[in-house]
Structures are given as C-alpha cells and as structure tokens.
Amino acid sequence: MARKPPTTPRKNASQERSRATVDALVEATARILVKEGFEKASTNHIAEIAGVSVGSLYQYFPSKEALVAxxxxxxxxxxxxxxxxxxxxxxxxxxxxxxxxxxxxxxxxxxxxxxxxxxxxxxxxxxxxxxxxxxxxxxxxxxxxxxxxxxxxxxxxxxxxxxxxxxxxxxxxxxxxxxxxxxxxxxxxxxxxxxxxxxxxxxxxx
Amino acid sequence: MARKPPTTPRKNASQERSRATVDALVEATARILVKEGFEKASTNHIAEIAGVSVGSLYQYFPSKEALVAxxxxxxxxxxxxxxxxxxxxxxxxxxxxxxxxxxxxxxxxxxxxxxxxxxxxxxxxxxxxxxxxxxxxxxxxxxxxxxxxxxxxxxxxxxxxxxxxxxxxxxxxxxxxxxxxxxxxxxxxxxxxxxxxxxxxxxxxx
Amino acid sequence: MARKPPTTPRKNASQERSRATVDALVEATARILVKEGFEKASTNHIAEIAGVSVGSLYQYFPSKEALVAxxxxxxxxxxxxxxxxxxxxxxxxxxxxxxxxxxxxxxxxxxxxxxxxxxxxxxxxxxxxxxxxxxxxxxxxxxxxxxxxxxxxxxxxxxxxxxxxxxxxxxxxxxxxxxxxxxxxxxxxxxxxxxxxxxxxxxxxx
Amino acid sequence: MARKPPTTPRKNASQERSRATVDALVEATARILVKEGFEKASTNHIAEIAGVSVGSLYQYFPSKEALVAxxxxxxxxxxxxxxxxxxxxxxxxxxxxxxxxxxxxxxxxxxxxxxxxxxxxxxxxxxxxxxxxxxxxxxxxxxxxxxxxxxxxxxxxxxxxxxxxxxxxxxxxxxxxxxxxxxxxxxxxxxxxxxxxxxxxxxxxx
DNA sequence: AATGAATGAGCCTTCATTCAT
DNA sequence: CATGAATGAAGGCTCATTCAT
CATH class of the missing domain: 1.10.357.10 (Tetracycline Repressor, domain 2)
Incomplete structure (x- = not known):
C-alpha cells in the first residue's frame, strides 16, 4: 500500500463506463420527465432514450423510483x-x-x-x-x-x-x-x- | 321532514338516481385518494367503493381523468x-x-x-x-x-x-x-x- | 324470500360463463403442463390456450401459482x-x-x-x-x-x-x-x- | 502433508485452477439450491457465491442446465x-x-x-x-x-x-x-x- | 483466461375501457 | 340504464447469455 506505484491512478475503463451509463440514465430520466411527463417515464423508455438496455438500468438502479430519486x-x-x-x-x-x-x-x-x-x-x-x-x-x-x-x-x-x-x-x-x-x-x-x-x-x- | 308537502315536484326518479350515483362516485374517488393514495384509485376500485358497477361509472364519466377533475x-x-x-x-x-x-x-x-x-x-x-x-x-x-x-x-x-x-x-x-x-x-x-x-x-x- | 317463484333456479348466464372460463383456464394449464412443461406455462400462454385474455385469468386466479394449485x-x-x-x-x-x-x-x-x-x-x-x-x-x-x-x-x-x-x-x-x-x-x-x-x-x- | 515429496508432479497450475473453479461453481450451485432454493439459483448469483465471474462460469459450463447436471x-x-x-x-x-x-x-x-x-x-x-x-x-x-x-x-x-x-x-x-x-x-x-x-x-x- | 458490463427476450401483473347480457 | 366479465396494451423487472476489455 505504501509503495503504490507512482503511476497515475487511472480509474479502470469499466468504472468510467459505469459512470457514463449512470449519468446517461439520470439524464434521460430528467429529459423524459420534462419533455414527456411522468406517465411516459417507463423504465423501458428511459433505457431507450439513454441508449442503454433495460437490463443495464436495473444494474445501476434497483427500481424506477430509485432513478427518479x-x-x-x-x-x-x-x-x-x-x-x-x-x-x-x-x-x-x-x-x-x-x-x-x-x-x-x-x-x-x-x-x-x-x-x-x-x-x-x-x-x-x-x-x-x-x-x-x-x-x-x-x-x-x-x-x-x-x-x-x-x-x-x-x-x-x-x-x-x-x-x-x-x-x-x-x-x-x-x-x-x-x-x-x-x-x-x-x-x-x-x-x-x-x-x-x-x-x-x-x-x-x- | 315530516311536513314535507305531499306534492313535492319530485324530479323524475331516474334524475335523482343519476345525481346520487354521480355523487357516490365523486365521493368514493375522494375517499380513496385520501385514504389509499392515487395508485389505488383505479376505476374498478372507485366503482366498487361507490357501490356501483364500472359500467355505470363510464355512463357518467367518460374517463378516469374526468372523475378526478x-x-x-x-x-x-x-x-x-x-x-x-x-x-x-x-x-x-x-x-x-x-x-x-x-x-x-x-x-x-x-x-x-x-x-x-x-x-x-x-x-x-x-x-x-x-x-x-x-x-x-x-x-x-x-x-x-x-x-x-x-x-x-x-x-x-x-x-x-x-x-x-x-x-x-x-x-x-x-x-x-x-x-x-x-x-x-x-x-x-x-x-x-x-x-x-x-x-x-x-x-x-x- | 319465502315466496320464491317456483321456476327452475337457473344459474344466471354470467355464472355459467365464469365457470366455463375457470374450467378452460385450469384445463389449459394442465394441458400445457403436460405437453410443454412447466417452463412454458406462462400466464399469457395459458390464457391464450384457454382462449381467454390474461386479464380474465387474473380475474379468477390471483396469481400463476393459484392456477397451478x-x-x-x-x-x-x-x-x-x-x-x-x-x-x-x-x-x-x-x-x-x-x-x-x-x-x-x-x-x-x-x-x-x-x-x-x-x-x-x-x-x-x-x-x-x-x-x-x-x-x-x-x-x-x-x-x-x-x-x-x-x-x-x-x-x-x-x-x-x-x-x-x-x-x-x-x-x-x-x-x-x-x-x-x-x-x-x-x-x-x-x-x-x-x-x-x-x-x-x-x-x-x- | 509435511512429507509430501518435493517433486510432486504438479499438474500445470492452470489445470489446477480450472479444477478449483469448477468445484467452486458446483459447490456454490449445490449450496444455493439447498439454502436459497431453485428460484435463487441464477447464474450470476452462483458465480458470485463461487467467487468467480459469470464469464468464467460460462467458460466451464455451457449453460445453467449443465451446472445443475x-x-x-x-x-x-x-x-x-x-x-x-x-x-x-x-x-x-x-x-x-x-x-x-x-x-x-x-x-x-x-x-x-x-x-x-x-x-x-x-x-x-x-x-x-x-x-x-x-x-x-x-x-x-x-x-x-x-x-x-x-x-x-x-x-x-x-x-x-x-x-x-x-x-x-x-x-x-x-x-x-x-x-x-x-x-x-x-x-x-x-x-x-x-x-x-x-x-x-x-x-x-x- | 478472467472479468463484469451490457443485452433483450420474456415473464407476471395491472387497469382503463368496452360490450354482451 | 345497469352490470361485471372480458379485453389487451403496457409496465416493471429478471436472468441466461454474450462480448469488449
């Protein structure tokens, strides 16, 4: 731990991807909420707008409510x-x-x-x-x-x-x-x- | 109540019933909204609480939204x-x-x-x-x-x-x-x- | 109540229909279980084979399990x-x-x-x-x-x-x-x- | 254990690891089946309990069924x-x-x-x-x-x-x-x- | 080889609405 | 007019499997 190599602590790629996915989902949710209303904010639609699969949505958010939160x-x-x-x-x-x-x-x-x-x-x-x-x-x-x-x-x-x-x-x-x-x-x-x-x-x- | 004139111009029975039904429906909706929340306010449930059939509900209100309105x-x-x-x-x-x-x-x-x-x-x-x-x-x-x-x-x-x-x-x-x-x-x-x-x-x- | 008309106690039509629907659903479930296996016994499929809508299925059985039961x-x-x-x-x-x-x-x-x-x-x-x-x-x-x-x-x-x-x-x-x-x-x-x-x-x- | 001959013909390391992984997976599956039931025995969960990635699971077993087998x-x-x-x-x-x-x-x-x-x-x-x-x-x-x-x-x-x-x-x-x-x-x-x-x-x- | 993020078909269920009786 | 059985689109969510890293 003490002798950690001096190299830049580059976050591994996947971490960045995760972050991007999460952001895309939250952003998509917000956009839909604003432009189409709560009724249209189905998880499938959110995922679609976020350019992500529903599965991924549930990888990061345990429920629709969590996304809104x-x-x-x-x-x-x-x-x-x-x-x-x-x-x-x-x-x-x-x-x-x-x-x-x-x-x-x-x-x-x-x-x-x-x-x-x-x-x-x-x-x-x-x-x-x-x-x-x-x-x-x-x-x-x-x-x-x-x-x-x-x-x-x-x-x-x-x-x-x-x-x-x-x-x-x-x-x-x-x-x-x-x-x-x-x-x-x-x-x-x-x-x-x-x-x-x-x-x-x-x-x-x- | 007792001295009500015997010749009350009673609006034809069906009109009164209609009124009662409408009231029951609005009242049921309000009650459900308050006691059970919006989620539970399905038309079927409303009709049930109002003691009326769903069909009747749609006789008086063209949609759920109309009821809420x-x-x-x-x-x-x-x-x-x-x-x-x-x-x-x-x-x-x-x-x-x-x-x-x-x-x-x-x-x-x-x-x-x-x-x-x-x-x-x-x-x-x-x-x-x-x-x-x-x-x-x-x-x-x-x-x-x-x-x-x-x-x-x-x-x-x-x-x-x-x-x-x-x-x-x-x-x-x-x-x-x-x-x-x-x-x-x-x-x-x-x-x-x-x-x-x-x-x-x-x-x-x- | 005492003077109930002597007419045959004909079960009203809807009761018969209900019974038929229930039977069709149970029968369809059994058939699917036998011919296609448990995995294929989805509620939608059961309803389809029973010649009934999923909605009707849930009108009579509160869950898939209830049907199997x-x-x-x-x-x-x-x-x-x-x-x-x-x-x-x-x-x-x-x-x-x-x-x-x-x-x-x-x-x-x-x-x-x-x-x-x-x-x-x-x-x-x-x-x-x-x-x-x-x-x-x-x-x-x-x-x-x-x-x-x-x-x-x-x-x-x-x-x-x-x-x-x-x-x-x-x-x-x-x-x-x-x-x-x-x-x-x-x-x-x-x-x-x-x-x-x-x-x-x-x-x-x- | 102590007197184990120093020249044990140790199968190449990767082979041993493979074996260990396979065992871990089978063991995890059994444990889950027993403790959590068939419903909970998803491949992801099995991999997790086995301390292995899903990917690895599929390296050794072509399907979930193969694991159960x-x-x-x-x-x-x-x-x-x-x-x-x-x-x-x-x-x-x-x-x-x-x-x-x-x-x-x-x-x-x-x-x-x-x-x-x-x-x-x-x-x-x-x-x-x-x-x-x-x-x-x-x-x-x-x-x-x-x-x-x-x-x-x-x-x-x-x-x-x-x-x-x-x-x-x-x-x-x-x-x-x-x-x-x-x-x-x-x-x-x-x-x-x-x-x-x-x-x-x-x-x-x- | 290992990893785990990503996929998406498909499942169970709900509910506004219709329509035969 | 009333009834309530029937409808079926749509929604939330799971999970076996794939694939880029």
Missing part, C-alpha cells in the same frame, strides 16, 4: 450548492443586503432548470422521497435561522425558528410562483420582484 | 365558497382587519380537508387540470386586487397587480406550509401565525 | 374420490381381499392422467402447496390406519400408524413406479404386479 | 459409491442379513444431504436429466437383481427382474419417506423402520 437528488444538490454559497457569501452582510441577495439567488436557483423543477415539485410527494427533500428544507431553515441569530441585533425581538419559517415560506413561494408564471421572467420584472420581496421581508424583520 | 372541482368550489364569503365580509374593513381575517380564512380553508388538499396538490398537475385550477387562482388574485384598489388610500403607492401577487403568494404559502407541518396546527400556534402573517403583509402594504 | 387440487380430488370410494367398498372385507382391491385402485388412480400426475409430482414441491398435498397424504394414512384397526384381529400385533406408513409407502411407490415405467402397463403385467404387491403387503401384516 | 451427477455419484460398496459387502451374506444392511444403507444414503436430495428430487425432472438419473436407477436394479440371482436358492421361485423392481421400489420409498418426515429420524425410529422394512422384504422374498 437520483434525478431529484441531482437537482436538489445543484440548487443547494448555489444556496449554500449564497449563505456563505452573505453571512456578515446586514439584513437588507443579505435578504436582497438571498431573494435574488432564490429566484435564480428556481431558474436552474425551471421545467424540471416544476415536474419534480409535482412528482416528489408521490414517491417516498419526502424525507430527503425535507432534509434540504430543514437545511435551508437552519441556514436562515443561523443567519438571523447572528444578526439578532439588527432586528426586532423575534423567535428565530418562527422568523425562519416566515422568511423561507415567503421567499420560496415568490420565487416558485415567479418561475411558474413565465410572464414574470423579464429582467425588469425580476428586478422589481426582488425589490418588493426584499421590502416585504426586511419590513417584517425590522 | 370532478373531485378537484368540488374541492375547489368548497374552498372558493369560503374564500368568496370572506372577501364579501371584508370588503369594507380597513386593511389590518381585512388581512387578519383573510389570513385566518386561508389557513382554515386549507384545513377543510387537508389530506385531500395535499393529494390533489400532488395530482392536479399530472392530470392536466392546471388550467381549471388556475382559473381559481386568477379569481383569487382578482378578488385581492379589487380589495386593494378599493383601499388604495390606506396604502402606499403600489401596483395593484403586483401587490396582489405578493400578498396571495405569501399568504397561500404560509397557509400551505402550516397545514403541511402537522406540528404547527395547535390553536396557539395558528394564532401566532395569523399575527405574524398579518404583520408581514400589512407592513408590506403600508 | 387449482390443477393440483382438481387432480388430487379426482384421485381421492376413487380412493375414498375404494376404502368404503373395502371396509368390511378381509385383509387379503381388501389389499388386493386397494392395490388395484392405487395403480388405476395413478393412471387417471399419468402424464399430469408425473408433472405434478415434479412441480408440487416447488409451489408452497405441500400443505394441501400433505393433507391428502394424511387422509390416506388415516384411511389405512382406520381399516387396519378394524381388522386388527386378522393381523399380528403391530402399531397401526407404523403399519399404515409401511403400507402406504409401499403401495404408492409401486403404483407410482409402475406408471412411470410405461413398459409395465400391459394388462398382464399389471395383474402380476397386483398379485405381487398384495403378497408383499399381506405377508407383512400377517 | 453437474450437481446432480456429483450427488448421485456420492450416493452410488455408498450403495456399490454396500452391495460388494453384502454379496455373500444370506438374504436376511443382506436386506437388513441394504435397507440401512438406503436410509443412510438418503441422509447424506437430505436437503440437497429433496431439492434435486424436485428439480431433476424439470432439467431433462431424467435419463442420467435413470441410469443410476438401472444400475441399482441390476445390482439387486444380481444379488437375488446369486441367492436364488434361499428364496421362493420368483422372476428376478420383478423381484428387483419390488424390492427397490419398496426400500427406496420407505427410505425416501423416512427422510421427508423429519419426525421419523430419531435413532430409535430408524431402528424400528429398518426392522420392519427388512421383515417386509424378506417376508416377500421367502
């Missing part, structure tokens, strides 16, 4: 990366600036793949993935709460958990509805919405 | 009745009082049949009835907007459509999340949430 | 009818005569549908039908034991359960092997086998 | 070794002693691996290996017949083939049923059964 996971992870970064970036900013930034990020995050976002929002509750999804929800609540506690002095007296609930619900709803209403996606409109939401939230906290 | 319709109509009444009741109240009342009603409305509400929220998008549901959404926006325009003088200058969007999104989200979080349904907690939401919205409008 | 049941019942009748007929005969008759019947019973018998003998253990099959086995043991106890005086002293075990094992094995060896099925040969088996068993009991 | 072969060979030895040992003993010994051996042989025995008894017919198994059956019949012919003088007049058929059927059935009935496996019970079966057979032959 992977899509959800991937999407949520993408969003959470943006969100986590935003909170890091905002940690020391005063409320007004922080909220403005977070609202912007929320809307942007919902933009990442709006159609997929919509489909997942609809399908998630069905599959038993509530737990995982709620984990993300909890994480967000925690991030908000932490921020609020750090900036307690800038705000009126307020239960942090409650305040977090109010803020998250509000910001998320507006971001969500904004994305759902294709009409509101003009750059100008987004700017207005960010302003308004910031006002709404900051007004509430102060 | 009817359930959605019924549920939304129930909610909208409450909501419309609330707006009528609130039309002349000052903002603070009106908002408080509307928030309360929103949470109550989400309570009407929380499980059904949840299931429908999940299934609606899938069943292509978004359009109809959006009609209700539009109606609500219109009601809010109308109220806001009537009370323009009590508020800062604000685009009514925009304000309506903000208010509806916010109130609905909080009501929705409140119901989803079984934990928040204590009477005391609801009171707090009403207070907070009112403050949030009123603060924004003023 | 029905075939087994039917076959066993056929055999047991013969066997029960034989025991009734033989109850008061002296050992020698009784054994001769029972051996004859055993071989005849294995003849009822030799190919099916063979296939089932092979398949039965697989499916969890051991219980039911063992019930028949128990019944036979009980019948033998009862006979032996009634005729105790004609025999040497012997534990009835043990004697029943020996007799049943022996007679059944010979009947079974006789049927499996197509060669032994000449009328003459059967006669010899009956003689020999009777001698074997009676010699043991006396 | 090998297991059957191995088991039967094991049993036949015992049986052949018994016949050799018994060749010159008088009927009574011989039969007693053979019955004992038959029960013992069925004990060698009762679970495997049971599974194979179920699966053999399905896997088209009846022919090979029947070869063993023939061998046993021949052994019995040979013994009987050598001891003709101790017996009444009797067709040797017929007598062999009767004896083999009887002894085998009792041994088989004894093993199937776990309850009968007490040492005491086995003793009784050997006594009884011996009496049954000897009584028949004399």
């Amino acid at each position: 992977a899509v959800i996971e991937r999407h949520n992870e993408e969003i959470m990366n943006v969100v986590r970064a935003a909170f890091a970036e905002v940690a020391d900013l005063p409320i007004e600036k922080a909220v403005r930034r977070l609202v912007t990020v929320a809307i942007e995050a919902h933009h990442i793949d709006p159609n997929l976002h919509r489909v997942l929002a609809e399908q998630i509750p069905r599959s038993g993935h509530l737990a995982e999804v709620e984990a993300y929800s909890h994480e967000i609540h925690a991030l908000v709460r932490t921020y609020l506690e750090r900036h307690r002095k800038e705000m009126r007296k307020l239960d942090p958990a409650l305040a977090a609930f109010m803020c998250v619900s509000t910001i998320e709803a507006i971001a969500h509805n904004t994305v759902l209403n294709g009409e509101m996606l003009s750059e100008k409109m987004v700017k207005v919405l960010v302003d308004e939401t910031t006002r709404l939230v900051v007004g509430y906290l102060k | 009817a359930v959605i319709e019924r549920h939304n109509e129930e909610i909208m009745n409450v909501v419309r009444a609330a707006f009528a009741e609130v039309a002349d109240l000052p903002i603070e009082k009106a908002v408080r009342r509307l928030v309360t009603v929103a949470i109550e409305a989400h309570h009407i049949d929380p499980n059904l509400h949840r299931v429908l929220a999940e299934q609606i998008p899938r069943s292509g009835h978004l359009a109809e549901v959006e009609a209700y959404s539009h109606e609500i926006h219109a009601l809010v907007r109308t109220y806001l325009e009537r009370h323009r003088k009590e508020m800062r200058k604000l685009d009514p459509a925009l304000a309506a969007f903000m208010c509806v999104s916010t109130i609905e989200a909080i009501a929705h999340n409140t119901v989803l979080n079984g934990e928040m349904l204590s009477e005391k907690m609801v009171k707090v949430l009403v207070d907070e939401t009112t403050r949030l919205v009123v603060g924004y409008l003023k | 029905a075939v087994i049941e039917r076959h066993n019942e056929e055999i047991m009818n013969v066997v029960r009748a034989a025991f009734a007929e033989v109850a008061d005969l002296p050992i020698e005569k009784a054994v001769r008759r029972l051996v004859t019947v055993a071989i005849e019973a294995h003849h009822i549908d030799p190919n099916l018998h063979r296939v089932l003998a092979e398949q039965i253990p697989r499916s969890g039908h051991l219980a039911e099959v063992e019930a028949y086995s128990h019944e036979i043991h009980a019948l033998v034991r009862t006979y032996l106890e009634r005729h105790r005086k004609e025999m040497r002293k012997l534990d009835p359960a043990l004697a029943a075990f020996m007799c049943v094992s022996t007679i059944e094995a010979i009947a079974h092997n006789t049927v499996l060896n197509g060669e032994m099925l000449s009328e003459k040969m059967v006669k010899v086998l009956v003689d020999e088996t009777t001698r074997l068993v009676v010699g043991y009991l006396k | 090998a297991v059957i072969e191995r088991h039967n060979e094991e049993i036949m070794n015992v049986v052949r030895a018994a016949f050799a040992e018994v060749a010159d003993l008088p009927i009574e002693k011989a039969v007693r010994r053979l019955v004992t051996v038959a029960i013992e042989a069925h004990h060698i691996d009762p679970n495997l025995h049971r599974v194979l008894a179920e699966q053999i017919p399905r896997s088209g290996h009846l022919a090979e198994v029947e070869a063993y059956s023939h061998e046993i019949h021949a052994l019995v017949r040979t013994y009987l012919e050598r001891h003709r003088k101790e017996m009444r007049k009797l067709d040797p083939a017929l007598a062999a058929f009767m004896c083999v059927s009887t002894i085998e059935a009792i041994a088989h049923n004894t093993v199937l009935n776990g309850e009968m496996l007490s040492e005491k019970m086995v003793k009784v059964l050997v006594d009884e079966t011996t009496r049954l057979v000897v009584g028949y032959l004399k």
Whole structure:
C-alpha cells in the first residue's frame, strides 16, 4: 500500500463506463420527465432514450423510483450548492443586503432548470422521497435561522425558528410562483420582484 | 321532514338516481385518494367503493381523468365558497382587519380537508387540470386586487397587480406550509401565525 | 324470500360463463403442463390456450401459482374420490381381499392422467402447496390406519400408524413406479404386479 | 502433508485452477439450491457465491442446465459409491442379513444431504436429466437383481427382474419417506423402520 | 483466461375501457 | 340504464447469455 506505484491512478475503463451509463440514465430520466411527463417515464423508455438496455438500468438502479430519486437528488444538490454559497457569501452582510441577495439567488436557483423543477415539485410527494427533500428544507431553515441569530441585533425581538419559517415560506413561494408564471421572467420584472420581496421581508424583520 | 308537502315536484326518479350515483362516485374517488393514495384509485376500485358497477361509472364519466377533475372541482368550489364569503365580509374593513381575517380564512380553508388538499396538490398537475385550477387562482388574485384598489388610500403607492401577487403568494404559502407541518396546527400556534402573517403583509402594504 | 317463484333456479348466464372460463383456464394449464412443461406455462400462454385474455385469468386466479394449485387440487380430488370410494367398498372385507382391491385402485388412480400426475409430482414441491398435498397424504394414512384397526384381529400385533406408513409407502411407490415405467402397463403385467404387491403387503401384516 | 515429496508432479497450475473453479461453481450451485432454493439459483448469483465471474462460469459450463447436471451427477455419484460398496459387502451374506444392511444403507444414503436430495428430487425432472438419473436407477436394479440371482436358492421361485423392481421400489420409498418426515429420524425410529422394512422384504422374498 | 458490463427476450401483473347480457 | 366479465396494451423487472476489455 505504501509503495503504490507512482503511476497515475487511472480509474479502470469499466468504472468510467459505469459512470457514463449512470449519468446517461439520470439524464434521460430528467429529459423524459420534462419533455414527456411522468406517465411516459417507463423504465423501458428511459433505457431507450439513454441508449442503454433495460437490463443495464436495473444494474445501476434497483427500481424506477430509485432513478427518479437520483434525478431529484441531482437537482436538489445543484440548487443547494448555489444556496449554500449564497449563505456563505452573505453571512456578515446586514439584513437588507443579505435578504436582497438571498431573494435574488432564490429566484435564480428556481431558474436552474425551471421545467424540471416544476415536474419534480409535482412528482416528489408521490414517491417516498419526502424525507430527503425535507432534509434540504430543514437545511435551508437552519441556514436562515443561523443567519438571523447572528444578526439578532439588527432586528426586532423575534423567535428565530418562527422568523425562519416566515422568511423561507415567503421567499420560496415568490420565487416558485415567479418561475411558474413565465410572464414574470423579464429582467425588469425580476428586478422589481426582488425589490418588493426584499421590502416585504426586511419590513417584517425590522 | 315530516311536513314535507305531499306534492313535492319530485324530479323524475331516474334524475335523482343519476345525481346520487354521480355523487357516490365523486365521493368514493375522494375517499380513496385520501385514504389509499392515487395508485389505488383505479376505476374498478372507485366503482366498487361507490357501490356501483364500472359500467355505470363510464355512463357518467367518460374517463378516469374526468372523475378526478370532478373531485378537484368540488374541492375547489368548497374552498372558493369560503374564500368568496370572506372577501364579501371584508370588503369594507380597513386593511389590518381585512388581512387578519383573510389570513385566518386561508389557513382554515386549507384545513377543510387537508389530506385531500395535499393529494390533489400532488395530482392536479399530472392530470392536466392546471388550467381549471388556475382559473381559481386568477379569481383569487382578482378578488385581492379589487380589495386593494378599493383601499388604495390606506396604502402606499403600489401596483395593484403586483401587490396582489405578493400578498396571495405569501399568504397561500404560509397557509400551505402550516397545514403541511402537522406540528404547527395547535390553536396557539395558528394564532401566532395569523399575527405574524398579518404583520408581514400589512407592513408590506403600508 | 319465502315466496320464491317456483321456476327452475337457473344459474344466471354470467355464472355459467365464469365457470366455463375457470374450467378452460385450469384445463389449459394442465394441458400445457403436460405437453410443454412447466417452463412454458406462462400466464399469457395459458390464457391464450384457454382462449381467454390474461386479464380474465387474473380475474379468477390471483396469481400463476393459484392456477397451478387449482390443477393440483382438481387432480388430487379426482384421485381421492376413487380412493375414498375404494376404502368404503373395502371396509368390511378381509385383509387379503381388501389389499388386493386397494392395490388395484392405487395403480388405476395413478393412471387417471399419468402424464399430469408425473408433472405434478415434479412441480408440487416447488409451489408452497405441500400443505394441501400433505393433507391428502394424511387422509390416506388415516384411511389405512382406520381399516387396519378394524381388522386388527386378522393381523399380528403391530402399531397401526407404523403399519399404515409401511403400507402406504409401499403401495404408492409401486403404483407410482409402475406408471412411470410405461413398459409395465400391459394388462398382464399389471395383474402380476397386483398379485405381487398384495403378497408383499399381506405377508407383512400377517 | 509435511512429507509430501518435493517433486510432486504438479499438474500445470492452470489445470489446477480450472479444477478449483469448477468445484467452486458446483459447490456454490449445490449450496444455493439447498439454502436459497431453485428460484435463487441464477447464474450470476452462483458465480458470485463461487467467487468467480459469470464469464468464467460460462467458460466451464455451457449453460445453467449443465451446472445443475453437474450437481446432480456429483450427488448421485456420492450416493452410488455408498450403495456399490454396500452391495460388494453384502454379496455373500444370506438374504436376511443382506436386506437388513441394504435397507440401512438406503436410509443412510438418503441422509447424506437430505436437503440437497429433496431439492434435486424436485428439480431433476424439470432439467431433462431424467435419463442420467435413470441410469443410476438401472444400475441399482441390476445390482439387486444380481444379488437375488446369486441367492436364488434361499428364496421362493420368483422372476428376478420383478423381484428387483419390488424390492427397490419398496426400500427406496420407505427410505425416501423416512427422510421427508423429519419426525421419523430419531435413532430409535430408524431402528424400528429398518426392522420392519427388512421383515417386509424378506417376508416377500421367502 | 478472467472479468463484469451490457443485452433483450420474456415473464407476471395491472387497469382503463368496452360490450354482451 | 345497469352490470361485471372480458379485453389487451403496457409496465416493471429478471436472468441466461454474450462480448469488449
């Protein structure tokens, strides 16, 4: 172990192939979900679109549900990366600036793949993935709460958990509805919405 | 009941029976959706629970989708009745009082049949009835907007459509999340949430 | 209810149809088992041979296993009818005569549908039908034991359960092997086998 | 082991490895058949348990059936070794002693691996290996017949083939049923059964 | 030779819908 | 109009076997 040859740790070919297959499957599932809807997302069809056999699908995913879960996971992870970064970036900013930034990020995050976002929002509750999804929800609540506690002095007296609930619900709803209403996606409109939401939230906290 | 006039213009028997059958079917669908989940809501099962034959089901509903649509319709109509009444009741109240009342009603409305509400929220998008549901959404926006325009003088200058969007999104989200979080349904907690939401919205409008 | 019309209690048509469908399915299963083997007995194929849709198959049998069970049941019942009748007929005969008759019947019973018998003998253990099959086995043991106890005086002293075990094992094995060896099925040969088996068993009991 | 000659003519390494692989595969198949049942005996699973890749499995066995055949072969060979030895040992003993010994051996042989025995008894017919198994059956019949012919003088007049058929059927059935009935496996019970079966057979032959 | 990813025919089962009675 | 038996397309999944590495 210690004398491992200095050669590049080249992952063996098969590992790469596996990875490619898995990716193709998740990607195919997402594409079908978006373009054809949940009903059309049969395992056979997914495999076909992924350019893979059904057998291979089941080599990597124990069930159809697992595939959907992977899509959800991937999407949520993408969003959470943006969100986590935003909170890091905002940690020391005063409320007004922080909220403005977070609202912007929320809307942007919902933009990442709006159609997929919509489909997942609809399908998630069905599959038993509530737990995982709620984990993300909890994480967000925690991030908000932490921020609020750090900036307690800038705000009126307020239960942090409650305040977090109010803020998250509000910001998320507006971001969500904004994305759902294709009409509101003009750059100008987004700017207005960010302003308004910031006002709404900051007004509430102060 | 006893003094019912003996000459009731009883709609011909078959018409009454039809009505009863339709009701039984819609009711059975709703019950199954709530108690057994969407997966178990097969037409055969629905017919069975409704105490009717599958054939009869298809006599009254051209497809399974039509049945689900009817359930959605019924549920939304129930909610909208409450909501419309609330707006009528609130039309002349000052903002603070009106908002408080509307928030309360929103949470109550989400309570009407929380499980059904949840299931429908999940299934609606899938069943292509978004359009109809959006009609209700539009109606609500219109009601809010109308109220806001009537009370323009009590508020800062604000685009009514925009304000309506903000208010509806916010109130609905909080009501929705409140119901989803079984934990928040204590009477005391609801009171707090009403207070907070009112403050949030009123603060924004003023 | 009391004044039920005197008309013949004609089973309604659908009941007859159901019965016909069920019969066709069981028969088709048996035929396939015999002619094509267990592997080929897929539900779709069974339905096809029965001239019925798969859907109908599942209307009457909850699973493939249930169908096989029905075939087994039917076959066993056929055999047991013969066997029960034989025991009734033989109850008061002296050992020698009784054994001769029972051996004859055993071989005849294995003849009822030799190919099916063979296939089932092979398949039965697989499916969890051991219980039911063992019930028949128990019944036979009980019948033998009862006979032996009634005729105790004609025999040497012997534990009835043990004697029943020996007799049943022996007679059944010979009947079974006789049927499996197509060669032994000449009328003459059967006669010899009956003689020999009777001698074997009676010699043991006396 | 220690004094093994240093110049062991070790078969070239690959040959030894082959042998080991083949053994591992047959062993794995047997184990799975016994512990997990026929349904679970997929080639992939067998390979896995054998610690070998599926590819290798197909290097040594052209099909799954071939593997099962090998297991059957191995088991039967094991049993036949015992049986052949018994016949050799018994060749010159008088009927009574011989039969007693053979019955004992038959029960013992069925004990060698009762679970495997049971599974194979179920699966053999399905896997088209009846022919090979029947070869063993023939061998046993021949052994019995040979013994009987050598001891003709101790017996009444009797067709040797017929007598062999009767004896083999009887002894085998009792041994088989004894093993199937776990309850009968007490040492005491086995003793009784050997006594009884011996009496049954000897009584028949004399 | 060994590996194990890939294949795909085919199995069991469900369910929306139709239609003879 | 009601009934419910019948339909059959389609779905999820398994597994013996192949083949590129």
